[in-house]
Amino acid sequence: MTKPLGLLVMAYGTPRNLDEVLPYYTHIRRGRAPSDEQLADLVGRYQAIGGVSPLTQITDAQARGIAAILNSDGGRPVRLYQGMKHTAPYIEDAVAAMHADGLDEAIGIVLAPHYSHMSVGGYQKAAREKAEQLEGPKLKLVNQWHLEPAFLDILTSRVREALAACSDPSKAVVVFSAHSLPERILQMNDPYVTQLHESGEEVARRLELKHYRFGWQSAGQTGEPWMGPDILDVLRSLKEEGYEEVVSCSQGFVADHLEVLYDIDIEAQQVAKELGIHLVRTRQMNDDKAFLQALADAVRKCERQGVEE
Numbered sequence: 001m002t003k004p005l006g007l008l009v010m011a012y013g014t015p016r017n018l019d020e021v022l023p024y025y026t027h028i029r030r031g032r033a034p035s036d037e038q039l040a041d042l043v044g045r046y047q048a049i050g051g052v053s054p055l056t057q058i059t060d061a062q063a064r065g066i067a068a069i070l071n072s073d074g075g076r077p078v079r080l081y082q083g084m085k086h087t088a089p090y091i092e093d094a095v096a097a098m099h100a101d102g103l104d105e106a107i108g109i110v111l112a113p114h115y116s117h118m119s120v121g122g123y124q125k126a127a128r129e130k131a132e133q134l135e136g137p138k139l140k141l142v143n144q145w146h147l148e149p150a151f152l153d154i155l156t157s158r159v160r161e162a163l164a165a166c167s168d169p170s171k172a173v174v175v176f177s178a179h180s181l182p183e184r185i186l187q188m189n190d191p192y193v194t195q196l197h198e199s200g201e202e203v204a205r206r207l208e209l210k211h212y213r214f215g216w217q218s219a220g221q222t223g224e225p226w227m228g229p230d231i232l233d234v235l236r237s238l239k240e241e242g243y244e245e246v247v248s249c250s251q252g253f254v255a256d257h258l259e260v261l262y263d264i265d266i267e268a269q270q271v272a273k274e275l276g277i278h279l280v281r282t283r284q285m286n287d288d289k290a291f292l293q294a295l296a297d298a299v300r301k302c303e304r305q306g307v308e309e
């Protein structure tokens with residue numbers, strides 16, 4: 001019997017309770033503890049969304065869902081391993097488990113649609129380095145899947161659905177957003193910005209959108225410049241341009257988590273309210289079957305083609 005293919009599903013990870021926020025934040029900051037003020041600010045944001053993020057459960061449902069699809073599509077059976085960037089089980093733990101289980105080959109996919117050296121590249125580096133250190137399994141990694149047809153279908157339908165909730169869809173403006181990154185990625189020939197435009201433009205084309213913009217959200221406070229405009233400033237300038245209804249599509253994220261439940265649903269909603277703007281957010285992908293099928297498609301493609309650098 002041939003050995004199963006390892007399926008390494010990688011995601012950001014989130015603290016499981018408020019006590020874990022400090023070690024989590026310290027890990028994100030590569031071992032430097034945050035100031036008391038920064039910590040209190042982050043704890044406050046988790047408290048505002050109910051104390052804990054639903055991300056752990058959603059990642060788990062997404063990972064299991066992709067594995068279930070792959071194990072019923074007639075292709076090579078997979079064995080699922082989950083590895084997080086900033087919480088246990090870490091990416092390195094998952095690779096070590098595949099090695100201990102004697103798997104020869106694995107495919108890795110990150111639950112984020114667009115590639116940046118600073119985001120997906122970091123997950124991949126962690127996986128590659130561990131696999132090299134242990135001398136196996138042999139890894140193939142999906143770099144990006146923002147143009148996977150099934151993903152674009154569902155992204156389009158989520159924007160269509162949000163527009164339908166506007167009182168005058170023809171006058172509403174769609175704002176596509178993703179996690180901001182430090183501006184220095186622009187000097188690194190990083191594909192992130194281009195890819196965000198590619199998926200947003202494709203949705204705009206399919207829906208024949210006349211009014212849409214790109215913005216950034218959730219920028220960090222690190223003392224260096226981050227990419228803008230921030231979505232809050234986009235809302236302010238849209239108001240000046242005369243728009244009264246905005247659809248927010250956080251296309252860089254695939255789950256209901258802090259960056260959506262706080263940064264959009266609380267913070268951006270508050271600014272929209274002050275401006276007198278009706279802000280409608282697109283539903284996140286979460287464990288939607290059609291979405292998980294898109295990821296399964298990306299995994300099979302990577303299995304056939306190898307590493308698409």
Ligand SMILES: CC1=C(CCC(=O)O)c2cc3nc(cc4[nH]c(cc5[nH]c(cc1n2)c(C)c5CCC(=O)O)c(CCC(=O)O)c4C)C(CCC(=O)O)=C3C
Binds near residue numbers: 179182222
């Ligand atoms: C590109 C990118 C994605 C999208 C791609 C991907 O998914 O990988 C992403 C997703 C996420 N980011 C998340 C959480 C956080 N990210 C932070 C901070 C940072 N993110 C960064 C980048 C990204 N992050 C960067 C460059 C920093 C600054 C580091 C520093 O300071 O040097 C901080 C610290 C405080 C703050 O800045 O808010 C938190 C709490 C959660 C989980 C939410 C939950 O728990 O529900 C998710 C899905």
Ligand SMILES: [Fe+2]
Binds near residue numbers: 179
């Ligand atoms: Fe983050």
